């Protein structure tokens with residue numbers, strides 16, 4: 001796996017799809033979960049490599065940019081979805097630990113959060129998520145592709 005550190009100019013991405021939130025926050029580009037059915041690969045075609053599962057981009061300044069986005073007078077505290085086209089708790093999050101700083105920024109701005117993940121790594125941040133839930137609200141959606149562990153391992157190798 002190749003890790004590429006990048007910086008971003010904006011953190012929040014608006015879309016008009018019918019979903020619980022119209023704002024996505026993707027702290028990584030691409031995803032190391034390696035799901036064989038991954039729907040998100042098409043959305044990364046613009047990048048200069050096609051190794052969707054192996055070349056992971058880390059947005060090293062995303063917390064600071066998110067704070068700047070939340071501080072804009074025009075921001076109206078809409079719920080924000082973490083992460084629409086990648087998993088914020090994918091394997092390299094265990095090393096880079098971006099999510100605790102992201103959740104702390106949500107707490108600072110009292111902004112509601114939606115998380116969709118298939119990783120138990122989320123449990124690492126339970127204290128922070130409970131704190132945010134009390135002051136702004138957190139919705140956690142867990143993706144379960146199969147109840148049979150052998151099938152699940154084939155669908156989701158990591």
Ligand code: SF4
Nearest residue numbers: 031033034035038086
């Ligand atoms: S967790 Fe989502 S983004 Fe990541 S590989 Fe699986 S389907 Fe793709």
